[in-house]
Amino acid sequence: MARVAFLGLGVMGFPMAGHLAAAGHEVTVYNRTAAKAEAWSSRHKGRHATTPRAAAKGAEFVMACVGNDDDVRQVCTGEDGAFAGMAKGAIFVDHTTVSAQVTRELAQSAREAGLGFVDAPVSGGQAGAENGQLSIMCGGSEQDYAAAEPVMAAYARICRRMGDSGAGQLTKMCNQIAIAGLVQGLAESLNFAERAGLSIPEVVEVISQGAAGSWQMQNRHKSMAEGKFDFGFAVDWMRKDLGICLSTADETGASLPVTALVDQFYKDVQQMGGGRWDTSSLIARLRR
Template identity: 65%
Template sequence: MNPTISTVAFIGLGVMGHPMAGHLARAGLDVRVYNRTGDKAAAWVGSHGGSQHPTPREAAAGADLVLICVGNDDDVRQVTTGPEGALHGMSAGSLLVDHTTASGELAAELDAACRERGIGFLDAPVSGGQQGAENGALTIMCGGEVADFERAAPLLEHYGRAVTLMGPAGSGQLTKMVNQICIGGLIQALAEGLHFADKAGLDPYRVVEVISQGAAGSWQMDNRHRTMIADEYEHGFAVDWMRKDLGICLEQARRLGARLPVTALVDQFYGDVQAMGGGRWDTSSLLRRLQDRPHDAP
C-alpha cells in the first residue's frame, strides 16, 4: 500500500464500483462511499465497513484519493464539479481518479479543474467487465502526470492486473476507445461465425474448440461463445453502455479524421438490438440479431 494514501472516497457503487471499492476496503484502507441510490451505499458499508455519505462533496472531504466510477460525462460532471461535487470537498495535494468510460474532452475539463485547485488527476477507464472487477483483474488505462500515476498505481493494483500510464491526461480515454473499437468488431465477427456454423450444420462447440486454438482465438470467443450458443444474454456489459462508448469513439474519430467504417456499422447493429428490446442484454447479443432477421438482411 502507498503510505501516503490511507483514506479514499469511492463514488459510484454499480456493478463495477461495488467490487472495486470492496478490494480497497479489504486492503485495509479507510473507504468513504457515495452512491446516487443510497440503499446501495448502505448495503456496501454493511458488507465492507467504511462510511456512507450523502453527497460526493462530503465523501471526498478528508480523502487522500477520490475514485469515480459512474455512467457518462454528465454523471461525472455532476459528482465532481457540480454544486455538491467531490472537487468542492477535496484538499490541495489530494488526487482524483476517474474510472468512468467518458470523452477525451471531459478528461481535459477535469484535468484543468484539478490543476486550478492543486489536485492531481488521472483519467483511468477500465476493461474486464464485472467479472474482472470482482476478481481484481481489470486492465486500467491511465492518462495524466507521471508523479500522480506513481502515487495512485499501488492502490489501483488492488483491482487491476495491468495498470499502465498511456500518456498525458486524456490518453486513458483514447486508449479505451481503441479497446471498444476492437471489441465491437470482434463480437460481430464471432456472431457471424457462430451463425454461419449453425446454418452449415456444424457443432458450434467443436468449431470453437478447434478455431480458438489458432489465429481466430480471442477473449470474446473464450468467454462468450457458450452463452451465445445458448442464447443467454441477461448478463455482462449492456448494449446501451456499448452504444454510449461507440458514440464517443465515432465522435472522436470525426475530430481526428480517422475512418471507422466497421465500428459505425456495428454501432448500427447495436441499434437494431436496442429496437428488439435488448438494451440491457450483453454485447454478445449481436448473434440474436442475426438469428431474428431475415436471411437476406445485412
C-alpha cells in the first residue's frame, strides 16, 4: 500500500480517490472548494489538506483530476503547488484531459525537480469512475509507469502505457474523436426512427446486435429517447477536449472534418442552454 494524494474531487475524482482508500492506500485529498474535500474525508478513510503542496507532502504518488491546462498548472506549480511538496522520487499522475503541450511542459519541470510524471487521462465517464472500471491511457517513462500502475489499478478496467510523455493525452484525443462521430451518428439514427414512426426500443434491439451496436447505443438510447441528458460527460468539457483535438490536428497535419463539424453541433447545444447536459444531447438539436 502507498501514501497517495488526490487533487480534484469532481464527479470523476471523488469516486477515484474513494477507490484508492478502499484498496487500503493512505489517502490525502485536496479540492479547490474545501467543502468537497471535507465531504470526501467524512465518507472515506483519509484526510484532507488545504493546499496541493500540503496534500502532496510525504506522498509517494500524487494523482490529479482537474479541469483544464491552467488548472493542472495551478495544482502542480508555484509556492502552494504539489511539486513544491513532493519529495524526490515521488511520482505525479495526471488524470486530467489536457493538451500534450502542457503535459510535456510539466513533465520536464517534474524531471528537473527529481520527480516522476505520468500523463494518464481516463475514459469511462462518471459511471466508470464510480464502478472502478476506467480505461487509462498513459504516457511517461517505463519506470514511472511501472511504479504507478499498481496504484491506478484501484479504479482501472484497463491501464496501458502508450509511449513517452504526451502519448497518453494523444491517445485520449483518439478516444474523443471516435466518440464525437459515433454519438452524432446515433443521434441521427434515433431521430430518424422517431420521425419515421418506428419504436426506438425495437429498432435498437435489432440493430444493436449487428455492426451498428456500440456502448453508446446500449447505454444511452433510452435516455436520449426520453430527452434526459444528465448521465455523463458534459458538453462543455467535450468541447474543451475537441478543441484540443482540433488544435493538435493542425500541428500534426491530420484531417478531422467530422470532428470539426460535431464540435459545432455541440456549440449549438451550448447555445440551447445545454452546456452541462451530457454528450448524448446532440439529439436535442435535431428535434428543434
